[in-house]
Structures are given as C-alpha cells and as structure tokens.
Amino acid sequence: MLGRLKGKGYLDAEKIGNQLVYYSCISEIVLKERAIDSLVDTLFQGDRKALVRHILLDKNLNGGSLELGEC
Numbered sequence: 751m752l753g754r755l756k757g758k759g760y761l762d763a764e765k766i767g768n769q770l771v772y773y774s775c776i777s778e779i780v781l782k783e784r785a786i787d788s789l790v791d792t793l794f795q796g797d798r799k800a801l802v803r804h805i806l807l808d809k810n811l812n813g814g815s816l817e818l819g820e821c
Contacts, residue, residue, distance in 0.1 A: 752772055755761045760781070763770045776784075786801075794800040 752761060752763075756763060756772070759775055761772045762775050763772045765771075774781075790796060790798050790801050794804070
C-alpha cells in the first residue's frame with residue numbers, strides 16, 4: 751500500500767539504517783482537495799453543485815447542527 755501511495759506521489763521514503771521512513775509529499779489541504787475531486791467525479795459526475803445540494807438536503811442535518819468555522 752505504501753508503494754502505491756509513493757507511486758502516486760503522495761509519499762516519499764528515506765532509508766535510515768535498515769529502515770525506510772515514509773513522509774508525506776503533499777499538504778493536508780491538497781490531499782483534501784484531491785479527495786473531494788475524486789468523490790465529486792465518482793459519485794456526482796463532476797458536478798460540485800450536486801454534492802452541495804446533497805449535503806444541504808441531508809435529512810440528518812438541521813440548521814442548528816451546522817457550525818461554520820472561519821476560513
């Protein structure tokens with residue numbers, strides 16, 4: 751699995767002694783952006799508005815349950 755992530759550019763590795771130490775090559779923000787892009791492409795045929803509609807119409811959400819943080 752680590753080899754696949756390394757091949758996709760998410761991880762890199764450094765040999766220290768007899769061990770490989772893996773570290774992230776991308777920031778958390780970029781990782782989240784890529785994950786959302788993949789989700790939108792896979793489930794909503796690339797339509798971001800459809801994802802937002804789906805979230806807003808979720809029966810488990812109500813106005814009081816949403817807390818928007820500062821950007």
